[in-house]
Every structure is written in C-alpha cells, then in structure tokens.
Amino acid sequence: MVLDWGSSAEETMPALLRHLGSGYLRWLEYLGQLALLFREVFTSITRGKIRPRLFGQQLVAIGFGSQLVVIVTGAFVGAVFGAQVYFAFNDYGLESSVGAMVSLAMCRELGPAITGLMVAGRVGAAMAAEIGTMRVTEQVDALRALAVHPVDYLVTPRVFGILVSMPLLIAEAISFGMGASYVITVHLFNVPSAFYMQHMLQYTHLPDIAIGMIKGFIFGFLIVIISCHQGLKAENGAVGVGRGTTQAVVLSSLAILIVNFFLTFLLNLIWPLHMSH
Amino acid sequence: MSETGKSEIFIEVAGLSKSLGGHDVLAGMDLSIRRGETLVIIGRSGEGKSVFIKHLIGLMVPDAGSIKVDGQEIVGLKERELAAARKKVGILFQNGALFDSLTVAENVAFPLMEEGEKKADVIETRVTAALASVGMDAHLAKMPVHLSGGQRKRVALARAIVTHPQCILYDEPTAGLDPIATDSIDLLIKSIQAKYNVTSVVITHDMKSVHQIADRIVFLRQGRVYFLGTSDELKASTDPLIQDFIHGRSNGGASADL
Numbered sequence: 001m002v003l004d005w006g007s008s009a010e011e012t013m014p015a016l017l018r019h020l021g022s023g024y025l026r027w028l029e030y031l032g033q034l035a036l037l038f039r040e041v042f043t044s045i046t047r048g049k050i051r052p053r054l055f056g057q058q059l060v061a062i063g064f065g066s067q068l069v070v071i072v073t074g075a076f077v078g079a080v081f082g083a084q085v086y087f088a089f090n091d092y093g094l095e096s097s098v099g100a101m102v103s104l105a106m107c108r109e110l111g112p113a114i115t116g117l118m119v120a121g122r123v124g125a126a127m128a129a130e131i132g133t134m135r136v137t138e139q140v141d142a143l144r145a146l147a148v149h150p151v152d153y154l155v156t157p158r159v160f161g162i163l164v165s166m167p168l169l170i171a172e173a174i175s176f177g178m179g180a181s182y183v184i185t186v187h188l189f190n191v192p193s194a195f196y197m198q199h200m201l202q203y204t205h206l207p208d209i210a211i212g213m214i215k216g217f218i219f220g221f222l223i224v225i226i227s228c229h230q231g232l233k234a235e236n237g238a239v240g241v242g243r244g245t246t247q248a249v250v251l252s253s254l255a256i257l258i259v260n261f262f263l264t265f266l267l268n269l270i271w272p273l274h275m276s277h
Numbered sequence: 278m279s280e281t282g283k284s285e286i287f288i289e290v291a292g293l294s295k296s297l298g299g300h301d302v303l304a305g306m307d308l309s310i311r312r313g314e315t316l317v318i319i320g321r322s323g324e325g326k327s328v329f330i331k332h333l334i335g336l337m338v339p340d341a342g343s344i345k346v347d348g349q350e351i352v353g354l355k356e357r358e359l360a361a362a363r364k365k366v367g368i369l370f371q372n373g374a375l376f377d378s379l380t381v382a383e384n385v386a387f388p389l390m391e392e393g394e395k396k397a398d399v400i401e402t403r404v405t406a407a408l409a410s411v412g413m414d415a416h417l418a419k420m421p422v423h424l425s426g427g428q429r430k431r432v433a434l435a436r437a438i439v440t441h442p443q444c445i446l447y448d449e450p451t452a453g454l455d456p457i458a459t460d461s462i463d464l465l466i467k468s469i470q471a472k473y474n475v476t477s478v479v480i481t482h483d484m485k486s487v488h489q490i491a492d493r494i495v496f497l498r499q500g501r502v503y504f505l506g507t508s509d510e511l512k513a514s515t516d517p518l519i520q521d522f523i524h525g526r527s528n529g530g531a532s533a534d535l
Contacts, residue, residue, distance in 0.1 A: 043357075134377075141336050142374035145367075146388050146436075147360035 040151040049152040058161025070169045078177025079184045099200030102181040107208040111174035116219035120252035124227035128248035131231025132241035155228045166220035167213040207271035222255045287312040287476045293342035302328045304500030315477040320497035326480045330446045335359040367437030368446040373429035375421040382417040388440045407439040427458035444476040
C-alpha cells in the first residue's frame with residue numbers, strides 16, 4: 001500500500017490516523033475471522049463430525065513427529081538454565097537450590113513456552129502449508145463440492161491432535177530439561193544428588209505441573225487455529241502459501257509469548273508460587 | 278413438467294451478478310439448464326465462465342440474483358446447508374483437484390464414504406466400476422502425483438460420477454490435453470450423459486469438443502448470455518463476434534474490443 005502522507009501538517013495527521021485506523025480495523029477483522037473459525041470448530045464437534053482416522057494421523061504427525069525437537073530443545077534449555085542458576089547461586093552457597101529453580105522454571109514457564117514455540121515452528125508451518133496448498137489447488141473447493149465442510153475434515157482433527165499432544169510434549173520437555181539439569185549440576189558441578197533432589201521435590205508441587213499443562217492446551221489451540229486459518233485463506237499460488245506459512249509461524253509464536261504473559265499472572269493468582277517452607 | 282413429475286429445468290439462474298476486484302464478472306446473467314441436456318459454455322478468457330459454474334454449486338456467493346438447483350434456491354444458504362444441493366451435483370475441476378494424500382482408489386471412494394457407505398465390498402465394487410468407466414481401473418494404488426494430466430482428469434471424473442449425481446459440471450475438462458486425450462474425454466462426457474442421463478454443463482475453449490458434445494451452447498460476453506442455441510445455430514450465426522471466436526480470429530474487427 002502506498003501512503004499519501006500529504007504535503008502539509010494538516011494533511012499528514014489525517015493520513016496518519018487513517019493508516020492507524022485501517023490497521024486497527026484489519027486487526028479486528030482478523031480476530032473476527034479467528035472467532036468464526038473457532039465457532040465452526042465448536043459446531044463441528046457438537047455435530048459429532050469427529051473423524052477418528054484423521055485424528056490418529058494428526059496425533060502421529062503432531063505428537064510423535066515432534067518428539068525429537070522437543071526432547072533436544074527441552075534438554076538443552078534445562079541444561080543451560082541449570083548451569084546459569086548454578087553460576088549465580090554458587091557464590092552464595094545456594095547451589096543445592098538449582099534443582100528447585102530449574103524444576104519450577106521448567107514446569108511453569110520454560111517447558112510450555114519452548115515447546116509451544118517449537119511446535120508452532122514445526123507443526124504450525126506444516127498445517128498452514130498443507131492446507132494452503134490444498135486451497136490454491138482447489139482441493140478445499142473439491143471437499144466443499146463433495147458436501148464436506150473443510151473445517152470438519154481439515155481443522156477439527158488437528159485441534160484434537162494438538163490438544164492431546166501438547167500436554168504430553170510439554171511433560172516430555174520438562175522431564176528432559178530437569179534430567180539434563182540434574183546431569184550438569186550433579187555430575188559436572190559436583191552438587192550432591194541428595195540435596196538437588198530434595199530441594200526439587202520440596203518446592204515442586206502439583207499446581208506447578210498443572211500450570212504447564214494448562215498452558216499447553218491453550219498454546220496448542222492458538223497454534224492450530226492461527227495456522228489453519230492462514231492455510232484456509234491462502235491465495236495467489238505458491239507465493240500466497242509461502243506467505244501464509246511464514247505468517248502462521250510468526251503469529252503463533254507472538255500469540256504464545258503474549259498470551260503466556262497474561263496466563264502467568266492469571267494462573268499465579270490461582271496457584272501462587274511459594275518458595276518459602 | 279416431465280413425465281416423472283419433475284421440472285424440465287434442472288438449474289435456473291436469474292439476475293446473477295458478481296463483481297471481483299471492481300470488475301463485473303457476471304452482470305445480471307439469466308440462464309435455464311434443462312434436465313438431461315449437455316450445455317456447453319464458451320467465451321473469451323476472463324468472461325466469467327468458471328466463476329459462473331462455481332456459483333452453481335455454491336462455491337462462490339453472488340452479489341445478487343437467484344440460483345435454483347432442482348427447484349431449491351441455493352443463494353443465501355450457509356455452507357452446511359448447501360450439502361443437500363451439492364450431493365445432486367458433481368464437478369470436475371480444471372486440474373482435477375484430486376486429494377494429494379489419498380490414492381486413486383481412496384479419492385474415488387471418498388464421496389461414497391462421506392455418503393455413509395461403510396461396506397468395504399460395496400465401496401470396492403463401485404470404485405472399480407467408476408474407474409473402469411473412465412479407463413483407470415489399472416491404477417487403483419497410484420498416488421495423484423504419479424498420474425499424467427489426462428489421467429488425473431479421468432480419476433477426477435470417476436470421483437464425480439461414483440455417487441451418480443444428477444448433474445456434472447466440467448470446468449475446462451480438455452484444457453492442456455493432447456488431441457487424442459481430448460477426444461477420449463469428450464467421448465467420456467457423452468457416454469456418461471447417455472448412461473446416467475445426467476445434466477452436463479461444460480466449459481471449454483475447444484470448438485471441436487463444442488460441436489461434438491453440445492446439445493446447446495452458451496456464448497458468454499461481459500457477464501451475460503450473448504448467444505444461446507444449438508451447434509448448427511452457432512455455426513450459422515452471422516454475428517461477427519461469434520464468427521471470430523469460432524474461427525479463432527484475433528484480427529477481426531469485432532473481436533478487437535473483447
């Protein structure tokens with residue numbers, strides 16, 4: 001879009017406001033489209049349009065297919081975070097608290113956020129690209145012509161697939177992160193294993209794990225709705241599919257980080273973080 | 278009304294208008310398509326032929342006008358409400374639009390399974406019969422990516438006819454095919470029409486196909502029906518626009534403004 005900023009201050013200000021206003025309207029329109037897609041998914045579920053075979057395929061593609069990336073990411077984030085906490089705490093003689101710090105951080109923040117970002121990059125991109133390609137090659141129209149609602153066939157199975165997979169992937173990332181942190185702290189920095197484990201178990205409670213799982217559900221839902229929407233609205237051939245795929249990853253990642261901020265405060269109200277005995 | 282008590286008109290279009298990107302692609306188009314006939318739509322590229330047939334199955338929403346399919350008004354229906362009308366109409370897309378992730382047999386079985394057919398032996402029999410009728414029953418396990426353009430269209434045609442719809446829409450079924458493949462697709466369209474007495478709406482630029490398969494021909498221009506008649510009437514037309522189109526003349530004075 002070429003902006004006509006005008007030649008004087010009197011003309012520039014209205015042009016700027018128009019630009020900001022149109023951007024705001026586009027943003028509202030986008031949110032409206034996501035809400036409509038959410039409504040269609042809800043309608044699809046309430047009408048019993050659940051396809052077990054497609055759900056199984058998505059479970060494999062999302063859950064099983066993301067194993068390696070989530071394990072590697074979770075393990076290295078846990079290891080690095082453990083090392084950093086050790087470096088910081090060692091001077092104060094608090095190195096035995098590394099386990100507790102890593103455990104809480106992995107459960108409440110790092111596990112869900114890192115897994116969400118990895119799944120957005122891997123699965124969100126695949127969803128947008130696959131559905132977008134189907135859209136520009138008229139396969140989505142073919143579904144509609146065969147009296148199959150595209151949301152029933154393309155989106156709902158992915159929603160179920162990601163909602164089941166995400167908490168499990170997050171649990172996996174947390175476990176491998178804590179495991180890697182243990183190996184680094186105990187075997188490299190020679191912190192006694194008993195102290196590490198005792199502090200970790202003492203300060204990690206069920207609500208901390210619940211927070212990670214709840215975030216997983218919400219992040220998964222954001223990824224699938226944003227990515228499928230990008231695919232379903234793709235146009236202009238390969239260029240449009242490429243643009244939609246990039247947008248899916250960028251918007252999903254931003255949504256995860258922003259929503260995570262608000263979720264942290266909300267969930268901390270419900271299950272406050274207590275580090276005291 | 279016919280002897281069966283059904284209206285002679287299967288699809289009735291009135292005042293159909295659609296604007297895309299500020300351009301009036303369809304401008305108040307009126308057309309009645311008779312039950313069991315083969316209607317061929319011709320016209321220059323960009324005159325709204327594909328847009329028109331996508332409206333007939335509810336894939337596009339018109340700005341104004343009415344479309345009745347077998348007596349049912351489809352304009353204004355929501356996506357899920359269109360299912361009943363869509364089950365009466367099959368469509369062959371320009372590039373086949375086969376599902377990449379499914380084999381040839383699975384593509385053809387798809388509409389049957391969506392209709393609720395669960396018996397594997399019934400599905401297999403009907404899929405094999407549909408593929409045999411288009412000469413593709415030896416390629417059941419192939420993926421669409423391994424088929425030629427003509428083969429893809431044949432499989433897509435099998436998918437369109439496997440549920441025995443009352444009407445089939447063909448969006449340039451012979452585009453990009455060699456003359457022999459084109460002739461075989463034309464023969465298929467004729468044989469399917471004869472076998473199932475389906476109403477057929479065909480978009481094509483191939484004038485040999487037009488004269489071979491058409492009961493009636495529509496020439497679209499500027500979003501409206503410019504000519505409607507039989508193959509003989511088209512040939513006999515003295516309209517310079519039509520003559521230029523039939524003979525593929527780009528230097529005719531009449532076609533200069535097209």
